[in-house]
Amino acid sequence: MPVDRIDELGGRPEPEQTLHVNRNRALRRFLRHRLAILGTVTIAVLVIACAIGPYITPFDHLFIDIRSRFQPPVSGAHVFGTDEMGRDLLSRLMMAGRVSLTIGFAAMMLSTIFGTLVGAVAGYYGRKTGAVLMRFVDAVLCFPNIFLLLTLAAFIQPSLMTITIIIAATSWMEVARVVEGQLRSLRERDFAVAAEMIGAPNSHIMFKELLPNAVAPIVVAATLTVARAILMESYISFLGYGIQPPEPSWGNMLNNAQQYLNSAPWLAIFPGLMITLAVTSFNFLGDGLRDALDPRLEV
Amino acid sequence: MTVVQTGTPLLTAEGVSKWFFLGNTLFRRGRQDVVRAVDGVSFDIRRGEVLGLVGESGSGKSTVGRTILRLNEPTAGSIRFDGHELAGLTRRQLRPLRPRMQLIFQDPFSSLNPRMTVGRIIDTPITIHAPETSRAARRERVAELLHLVGLSPRYAERYPHEFSGGQRQRIGIARALVMNPDFLVADEPVSALDVSIQAQVVNLLLEIREKLGLTMLFISHDLAVVGCVSDRIAVMYLGRIVELAPTRSLFLDPRHPYTEALFSAEPIPNPAIRRDRILLKGEIPSPVNPPSGCVFRTRCPYALPDCAKVVPPLTEVAPGHAKACIRDDLDLRPSQHA
Ligand SMILES: Nc1ncnc2c1ncn2[C@@H]1O[C@H](COP(=O)(O)OP(=O)(O)OP(=O)(O)O)[C@@H](O)[C@H]1O
Ligand code: SF4
Ligand SMILES: [Mg+2]
Numbered sequence: 337m338p339v340d341r342i343d344e345l346g347g348r349p350e351p352e353q354t355l356h357v358n359r360n361r362a363l364r365r366f367l368r369h370r371l372a373i374l375g376t377v378t379i380a381v382l383v384i385a386c387a388i389g390p391y392i393t394p395f396d397h398l399f400i401d402i403r404s405r406f407q408p409p410v411s412g413a414h415v416f417g418t419d420e421m422g423r424d425l426l427s428r429l430m431m432a433g434r435v436s437l438t439i440g441f442a443a444m445m446l447s448t449i450f451g452t453l454v455g456a457v458a459g460y461y462g463r464k465t466g467a468v469l470m471r472f473v474d475a476v477l478c479f480p481n482i483f484l485l486l487t488l489a490a491f492i493q494p495s496l497m498t499i500t501i502i503i504a505a506t507s508w509m510e511v512a513r514v515v516e517g518q519l520r521s522l523r524e525r526d527f528a529v530a531a532e533m534i535g536a537p538n539s540h541i542m543f544k545e546l547l548p549n550a551v552a553p554i555v556v557a558a559t560l561t562v563a564r565a566i567l568m569e570s571y572i573s574f575l576g577y578g579i580q581p582p583e584p585s586w587g588n589m590l591n592n593a594q595q596y597l598n599s600a601p602w603l604a605i606f607p608g609l610m611i612t613l614a615v616t617s618f619n620f621l622g623d624g625l626r627d628a629l630d631p632r633l634e635v
Numbered sequence: 636m637t638v639v640q641t642g643t644p645l646l647t648a649e650g651v652s653k654w655f656f657l658g659n660t661l662f663r664r665g666r667q668d669v670v671r672a673v674d675g676v677s678f679d680i681r682r683g684e685v686l687g688l689v690g691e692s693g694s695g696k697s698t699v700g701r702t703i704l705r706l707n708e709p710t711a712g713s714i715r716f717d718g719h720e721l722a723g724l725t726r727r728q729l730r731p732l733r734p735r736m737q738l739i740f741q742d743p744f745s746s747l748n749p750r751m752t753v754g755r756i757i758d759t760p761i762t763i764h765a766p767e768t769s770r771a772a773r774r775e776r777v778a779e780l781l782h783l784v785g786l787s788p789r790y791a792e793r794y795p796h797e798f799s800g801g802q803r804q805r806i807g808i809a810r811a812l813v814m815n816p817d818f819l820v821a822d823e824p825v826s827a828l829d830v831s832i833q834a835q836v837v838n839l840l841l842e843i844r845e846k847l848g849l850t851m852l853f854i855s856h857d858l859a860v861v862g863c864v865s866d867r868i869a870v871m872y873l874g875r876i877v878e879l880a881p882t883r884s885l886f887l888d889p890r891h892p893y894t895e896a897l898f899s900a901e902p903i904p905n906p907a908i909r910r911d912r913i914l915l916k917g918e919i920p921s922p923v924n925p926p927s928g929c930v931f932r933t934r935c936p937y938a939l940p941d942c943a944k945v946v947p948p949l950t951e952v953a954p955g956h957a958k959a960c961i962r963d964d965l966d967l968r969p970s971q972h973a
């Protein structure tokens with residue numbers, strides 16, 4: 337006879353908290369939440385603008401028009417002004433955004449997949465395999481990233497693909513650490529022992545039982561990786577090793593603008609603003625996700 | 636319904652030890668501490684029998700359970716399960732035997748994967764051992780098991796966090812039974828539950844054991860619970876079995892001072908007949924540094940100088956009743972529940 341009844345005794349009482357603490361926490365949560373929403377909206381606007389914007393504007397981002405050089409913003413047909421060759425700045429910013437965002441997402445995907453694999457293997461197998469892998473991760477982490485990037489970039493022909501790979505190669509370690517820590521603790525849980533007990537293969541335990549319980553921190557780390565990747569792409573392009581002119585990227589536009597900092601400051605301000613906007617938006621989103629997802633991690 | 640052939644052992648453990656070597660990392664090697672969690676334990680479990688395993692926390696009960704199920708590699712000894720020697724088998728070699736032995740966990744909150752539905756938790760063993768089974772057949776089997784453990788088949792779509800401790804324990808039992816095992820290790824299956832739920836779950840286990848003709852190792856630190864489910868009981872102390880006897884015989888006629896001490900620590904049902912309690916002095920010693928000779932001697936009220944000299948072997952003192960103590964001249968008090 338099925339007993340269709342809920343015995344309400346497994347629940348644990350909530351710890352008591354003062355109203356003051358509660359209110360403070362709620363406020364903090366709400367504020368962070370708002371920033372995360374702001375970040376999400378900004379990212380959506382940026383992505384949509386960069387994706388369809390270039391089809392809508394009447395100006396080609398490579399079209400040179402010497403007669404209308406250095407037009408300040410909002411002065412004529414060019415809303416964001418023009419650069420030293422009379423190219424429309426808005427079109428260039430949007431094309432550059434395509435490059436930056438594509439590299440940001442692609443590098444995030446690559447480094448998340450690689451970092452997750454390394455971290456999962458290290459955390460699950462533990463012992464020697466784990467120790468060796470994590471010391472390797474630490475070694476890569478210790479290496480000054482920007483030098484590694486520049487060294488690699490100096491040897492490799494820059495292209496969208498190679499830059500993505502180079503950035504991913506220097507940013508998978510964070511995800512690896514997060515996943516390693518998660519799996520190391522998850523594999524001690526009884527449900528992992530239960531999977532072992534039914535004779536499940538290691539791959540099943542790792543990917544089907546344990547990893548789904550680590551999704552939240554992986555998503556958070558991945559979001560923050562996008563921000564880092566966009567920033568890194570700007571660095572290398574700014575230093576001249578990344579995307580090569582005339583193709584625009586926020587970084588190389590900034591580089592170019594240095595010479596005209598006094599006469600045409602908008603050439604520097606707009607790409608700089610774009611980088612800041614994109615990077616902070618992803619950081620806000622990551623923080624918000626961390627906040628929203630973390631409590632639910634507790635079982 | 637099921638004909639249980641009793642008498643022949645389904646599982647035999649001989650001199651099983653499990654030592655944990657601490658502080659050994661890749662980059663730091665050298666003197667290391669050895670935790671002798673289980674040290675030379677021998678027993679057998681007959682077909683259809685429930686063997687109880689009692690002892691204080693830290694005495695090595697869980698380690699015995701996990702080692703005979705080969706979740707641990709034994710440091711020494713042999714484990715024979717229905718003619719197969721389990722010690723030394725690899726993961727791959729163990730796989731075909733896995734469906735035949737299962738474990739029920741103590742903590743109902745950690746033993747179910749929070750990201751899987753109840754149905755998925757219960758049918759995972761089928762997808763691993765019989766991947767050709769159709770979805771419909773699996774669903775039917777899940778419903779059958781939920782029914783068996785007293786839950787509604789509708790619960791298959793839900794997630795573990797929606798259930799109470801007692802219900803989760805039932806789900807864990809259903810998972811353990813899905814492949815029709817012969818042998819179950821129940822590691823303190825009720826001690827994390829509320830007292831009012833404990834009896835329900837114990838009764839469920841007994842019912843199922845009867846219905847399916849299961850053989851069981853029932854681990855608990857609670858003598859009353861072990862006493863009501865077990866045919867025979869093994870008493871463990873600091874990694875060793877100190878007494879092994881049929882339940883009645885153990886309760887009426889304990890032969891080891893540690894068993895007497897456990898009985899005397901039980902809550903007394905009738906306070907009017909309160910007697911002097913033999914209280915265990917001090918803490919259970921560390922398994923890293925167990926006392927020489929009889930491991931119980933540091934807390935034994937009957938210890939003699941000779942007790943430090945040799946490890947007393949588990950020897951039979953009456954039919955089916957064995958103890959590991961050098962003194963035969965003791966008249967020990969039976970359980971107040973006897
Ligand atoms: N993986 C491990 N590594 C090191 N020591 C361990 C490990 N597992 C168990 N031990 C030690 O072995 C001893 C026996 O532990 P075990 O869990 O088997 O005891 P137990 O009788 O089940 O106790 P409890 O009633 O608390 O569950 C303890 O001292 C414990 O600290
Ligand atoms: S051998 Fe000695 S110390 Fe051990 S239980 Fe017997 S009397 Fe006590
Ligand atoms: Mg235990």
